[in-house]
Amino acid sequence: MSFTGTQQKCKVCEKTVYLVEQLSADGVVYHKSCFKCSHCKGALKLSNYSSMEGVLYCKPHFEQLFKETGSFNKNFQSPAAKSAEKPTPELVIFPTALHVFII
Template sequence: MSFIGTQQKCKACEKTVYPVELLSADGVPYHKSCFKCSHCKGTLKLGTYSSMEGVLYCKPRFEQLFKERGNLNKNFQSHKIA
């Protein structure tokens, strides 16, 4: 019996993502350890992250960078699971 590999590549590190370490956000595969805020490098969770133009942010950094400066006219996505 042979193992059939996956073709999915992590968006952050571009290495193969195996099912046991897969985290999919907006249909984009990540390693759980690579799912981090692009600004502060803090680990993110699916229920509490924001993204703008494919870039991941934690909620505090997103608000700091975009809401306070009034840059919300860009196409952004905010994710929260209730």
């Protein structure tokens, strides 16, 4: 009996990925050992990763890198989808006033 691999290649190392070492995220195939944060090289799991334009990040580095540059959206929505929403009223309470204003 011979063991044949899949024809799928890992996105990171571009080598054949055998079923026993295969991990699939966002429709892309990786070796389990290649599924790492591109910033810190820490091992990732399906439950703790984020990606931007196909680049993998651990959640802390994703937030750190993209929050600082202003291109981070906690809801992961595109700017077009976000602008289509109605603005949420903001509740402002002035501690010295007896009135509550809704802006």
